[in-house]
Amino acid sequence: MVEPNLLQIMQTYQRSFADKVYQEENDDVDLLMDAFGLSSETKRENRQYWGRELGMCWQLMVDNVMKVYGRDYQPALRIGADEPCDMIISRYAIDTKYRLGSGDSGTLKKLRQYGSLLTEMGYEPVCLLAREDSLNQALAALQTGGWKVFSGQDAFDFIRYQTGYDLKAYLKAQKGKFLVNRPG
Template structure:
């Protein structure tokens, strides 16, 4: 093998080795959240199919926030559509709101989209506002949102914001429904 090629390949492998060594591995997440409690979901149940639960809880969160604002906010507008895209889930007054259960994807396409949509909404006169239910989000994705001019609210701050704009105490509502829609594991 050519010595330069060997050195180049060794450098690549060494860089990835260091990257893998330096990667922070979070122990299995044992955190519950207010929406999981409504369905009596445990972290173990979510781990059975992370992608499914993340997607479904995200859609549930989006629908809950959208319906609350639709029913309580006079200045509610549905999702903004630009071509085939929806850069936000709903608009309330000056706030272009996108809801996320959790941001766990750091792939470049997702990060570019966050940056692009935030700037697009800002340029149209809106305040891009990201309401994320969970607090355990990927830092790279949060940074991409910040660079895209998103106002990011996570956990309790997102619940407080919803109450501020709608007058509806979503935290009380979800807490008072804890366990009322229990899901049982099939295992």
């Protein structure tokens, strides 16, 4: 009879759902959000969209600062269809992320593999996170893969140390200058 097994599955998931603890909603506004006049409420409307777009904005800004001011700049490293880092400065293989919000096992495995690969190639893998509210599981995967992780202020400090350019001051000065006026 299958019902006892089905009942056990249902009970297991009932306990799992009841025990699930959600992280408190993070309403912190960051410098990119300030520049575009984005509220936490707007970002919550479609977290995936805003995270992806703000992440690409962060990547392009960091890449441009590194390209202009960084030592021995090289663009994103491509290995087949993979891109294990966004840029290389001196001995650092740098990847940029707005934040790490995925605990997906495939994503975490790839982060670990990329870090190991970059280390084998003689680079020091560095991840620059714009925000400080990344998932602990994702941060642990990065560190297991040999990545040095710099979040928030530490990321801005790393950029300034490598380039002499104060990207944080630039972004602060842009507050409200690129307001997003959406219909509706």
